[in-house]
Amino acid sequence: MLRALEIRDMLIIDRLDLAFQPGLNVLTGETGAGKSILLDSLGFVLGWRGRAELVRTGAQQGEVTAVFDLAPGHAAFGVLEEAGLPVGDELILRRVNTTDGRKTGWVNDRRVSGEVLRQLSATLVELHGQHDDRGLLDPKGHLAILDIYAGNDALRADLRARWSEMGAARRGLSKAQAALEEVRAEEEFLRHAVDELSKLAPEPGEEAELDQRRRRMQQAEKIRDDIGQASSALGYDGAEGAMANALRWLEGASEKADGRLDDPINALTRAMAELDEAARGVADCLDGLDFNPAELEDTEERLFALRGLARKHQVQPDELADLSAKLSARLAALDAGESQIAELQSALKQAETAYGAAADSLTQNRRAAATRLDAAVASELAPLKMERAVFVTEITPAPDSAEGRDAVCFSVATNPGSPAGPLNKIASGGELSRFLLALKVCLSEERNAGVTMIFDEIDRGVGGATADAVGRRLKALSDGGQVLVVTHSPQVAALGGHHWRVAKHVADGVTTSDVSPLDADQRETEIARMLAGDTITDQARAAARALLVG
Structure with missing residues (x-):
């Protein structure tokens, strides 16, 4: 108030x-x-x-x-x-x-x-x-007025819920249909690409690992011959044999040299120990460089296949595994698309039926309320x-x-x-x-x-x-x-x-x-003025009193 x-x-x-x-x-x-x-x-x-x-x-x-x-x-x-x-x-x-x-x-x-x-x-x-066009005169508001008169709040709330569900079902179906059409347009590409990627089965980080392995094997080919020659030069047919002969000769002569060969013999003994350690290190290196030439060929073949497929799909080699998963999912969606569309169409039909039932119920209530409202207005007219x-x-x-x-x-x-x-x-x-x-x-x-x-x-x-x-x-x-x-x-x-x-x-x-x-007297005067105008007569006052008495 x-x-x-x-x-x-x-x-x-x-x-x-x-x-x-x-x-x-x-x-x-x-x-x-x-x-x-x-x-x-x-x-x-x-x-x-x-x-x-x-x-x-x-x-x-x-x-x-x-x-x-x-x-x-x-x-x-x-x-x-x-x-x-x-x-x-x-x-x-x-x-x-x-x-x-x-x-x-x-x-x-x-x-x-x-x-x-x-x-x-x-x-x-x-x-x-x-001239009020915001209230009862505005035809845009007549529906709401009738619903308020009919007490249709619960029915309107239920209808809005059914409308929202129907809209969601339509949007879901439309989205699924668009996605299916998009996938269908590239079905041939998808099947070929998924088959190609599945056969290669790329893994993240694989390209870098293959490249490193290839470089090691290529480098091994270049230095293996030199290290092999060095190994031979250090072996019995090389420095080791010559030093062994020299030591044997010196030891045989040391008894007649009055101790003057002791230091050379000791130095030569130490040198042979160092030579033996060097020979073992070279041999270990040769063992590490030993590989099957076919392995290098296989490594290069897979590396080049990964890089070629990455260029084909315009992605990095490490992204091939993720691409394979995505394309496989789209292909699976294509294969399952028809059944999904059928399910969504069924859901939409159910939502439309529910909306139709709610709308018909509201219409019936509105028509019944309209009849009551018309009768009520007639009684007031x-x-x-x-x-x-x-x-x-x-x-x-x-x-x-x-x-x-x-x-x-x-x-x-x-x-x-x-x-x-x-x-x-x-x-x-x-x-x-x-x-x-x-x-x-x-x-x-x-x-x-x-x-x-x-x-x-x-x-x-x-x-x-x-x-x-x-x-x-x-x-x-x-x-x-x-x-x-x-x-x-x-x-x-x-x-x-x-x-x-x-x-x-x-x-x-x-x-x-x-x-x-x-106050009461002033009201009488005002109503008399409204009846008679500027000149208030006794008759006007009497009429005003009569109106006020009712």
Whole structure:
């Protein structure tokens, strides 16, 4: 419920503090007094897009504050929590507009964007008027309105789930079919490449190992002959035999040399030990260089095969094993593709069947609810002096969507025999107001609980008993809630539980607008003015008292 509205320096309002009440709140005043400015100011603090220039002439900035009382479980709590804003029973919205056009908003003293204000406004206030194309007059919203009236929340949630499942099944099938077609286009290549790679069976790191082994064997061929000759030169037929003969000869002569050959013999003995060690090292080297020439040929053949296949597939040799696995997987997908496509087609068919059943169930509920809504609106039109008018909720087939298979449009015929047409195109101003009011009364229990409803001159174009009927429907609509009505109808104003008068004043060449709460005597005077004009007669006062008595 809107509890308070404070306006500072907005258009022709200098300073205004309003305290609204539960029930039916009426605002009256002469044309041009500033009633629409109140709505502009309220729309401003709620983040609605409206006039560009709102700041009062001569002021630096304009400011509007709105205070709402929230009942437990109010829809605004969800918006506050999602936006990370403080949550409490009282909600304070404040918005400032500077002369350079900058707009800044706060919610419970936390700065917020205009989008957050608009999200909150959808849970707080609902505006209805002859030219309101955001609410009941917008055909795009009729489907949602009918579903709310029908209580189709669970069915809609189930349908959306079925729609998502069907979409996922279609995307999965389409992706699998595209992949299969892509693989089919290269089937011959895949089979040849996988066969070629499988026969070679490359392994990561193999190319470097083969290259190293090949280099060792090639180097061994080059140095083996030299090392062999060196081995022969060190052996018994070479240095070893010559040194052995020299040692034998020296030892035979040493007894007659008086010890002069002892040092040479010892040195020669040591030299033979070193020679023996060198000979063994050379022999070991020769043994290590020993290889089968066929092994070199085999190594080179596999190395060249790896490198050739890598060039063919434009990858590094070490990537061949991974390429083989990938191509084998694609080939396996090709072989298994037909069965996978069949499974996905079956899953899609099941999803489509489930969606169709959910959509048909929702359509049945909608048609039953449409019949109830048409009857309910008809019963409301009679007190509004439109008993001959016809209201029809038309349901026509629509393309499948997350909302079902139905298009909904509220259609009316204002006179018997007249062609029916869309609500916002057929009804005249006064008729349209009454249709909207009848619809709103029918939807009040199901739609937007806890929302402050504002009717902007919805009684325009009607008078007498019809205006009285409009007022009584508005009063009934306000029971247990809050309704604000901007009206020129004395019959409607007399039924209000709380009454404010909007008046315009000119002082020192400056025009300002003011809003004053009216007591019982002031209400009588105001309603008499609405009946008689500027000159209030005794008859007008008597008529006003009669209206107030009801």
